[in-house]
Amino acid sequence: MVLRTASWRLTTRSRLIRSFTSSRISHDLSPFARHLLNIPKAPPAPSQNHHDLPSFFAYAKQTALPESTTTYVGTKYEYTVQSTLRRFAFDLERIGGRDDAGIDLVGTWHVPGRELAPFRVIVQCKALKTKLGPNLVRELEGAFRHSPVGWRTSDKVAILVSPREATKGVRDTLTRSSYPLFWMMMEGDGALKQVLWNSKVEELGLAPLGVETRYTRVVDTDDRPRPDVVLTWDGNDIPDMDCVENRISQKEADWLSAWECQDLPEAQKYELLSILENSYPEMAREILHGGVVEDFDAKKAQILLHLKDKFKS
Structure with missing residues (x-):
């Protein structure tokens, strides 16, 4: 496999930006929206006591977990990666366990056009x-190869994140791989310093992906601006996960509005979707993506009648 130069470029264009606290981790997508979009649920988290950086810091303080332990260092880094990548439309959950195949985070990547x-x-x-x-x-x-159920698909990438720069041996192995792989160098505070990927990534439809070096001024410090790397799409910023969640929530509301079912109980929402997928498999997606459905009113009346009969008291 020949390494594509575009896949490894670091542009010299820079911009001065301000860095605030790490992105919040909010899971605003409803279970129904995930079901509607066929977004899988992550395997159980390794801990019920924390789910992001703030909750982990609170837990570590409460339990007096020493900051020098490998548990503290590793967990903090995983949540830092989760928070930082959220800025680039990654929706990630921390997982772990005996059969996790060494995977620390799983989730979805909502790049422009694939939200x-x-x-x-x-x-x-x-x-x-x-x-x-x-x-x-x-x-x-x-x-x-051993991804969890729900992640066994061809539309998938794997990312290795570390505080160290990729060596020549790493770059060569990444280039030769038959899988779409990324290497990211990220410091302990979440500063992204290097992003590399092989040609298999571009073959998935990620060719518009790029990287750009920007100078970040950290709030409440007197340090000089530092160079950080950001991911771009067709030369523009990728909307962060907060923006994506807002758009998906609006799509969910529009979808339910099309059926005049905004106030349905959750069980009936799921049943509506189930009836629709069994009767007219393509119709649910057409409505979601704003397509025109032939004989929509007649089909709608039929499906809502079926739903009403299903839930008659």
């Missing part, structure tokens, strides 16, 4: 200060 049909993503985080070798890329390939 409603996102790519699946698996992430490995390596909060190591030592030099990282090509064996980690091979480990990432193994995680790609």
Whole structure:
């Protein structure tokens, strides 16, 4: 496989931006919206005591977890990666367990044009200060092959994130891989410093993806602006996950409005979708994407009557 130059470019164009606190992790997508968009539910989290950086810090303080422990360092780094990538439309959940195949985060990537049909993503985080070798890329390939249920699809990328820059051996192994893989260098505070990917990523339809170096001024410090890397799409900023969630929530509301079912109980919403998918499989997606449905009023009346009969008291 020949390495595509465009896949590894770092532009020299820079911009001065201000860096605020890490993006909040809000899970605003309703279960019904996830079902409507066929977005899988992540496997159980390894802890019920925390789910993002703020809750982990609170838990660590409450339990007096030493900051020097590998548990503290590794968990903090995973949540930092989760928070930082949210800025680029990644919706990630921390997972873990005996059969996790070394995967730390799973989720979806809602790039422009794919907000409603996102790519699946698996992430490995390596909060190591030592030099990282090509064996980690091979480990990432193994995680790609053994992804959780819901992530076993061809529209999927795997990402390895570490505080270290990719060595030549890592870059060569990444290039030769037959899987769509990323390498990201991210510091412990979430500053993104390097993003690399192979040609298999572009073959998925991610060719408009780019990187840009910008100078970040950290609030409440006197330090000089630092260079950070951001992901772009066709040269423009990628809307963050907050924007994507708002758009999906509006799409969900519009979809329910088309059926005049905004106030239905959750069970009836799911049943409506089930009836629709069994009777007219393509109709649910057509409405979601704003398509024109032939004989919509007649089909609508039929389906709502079926729903009413189903839930007669």
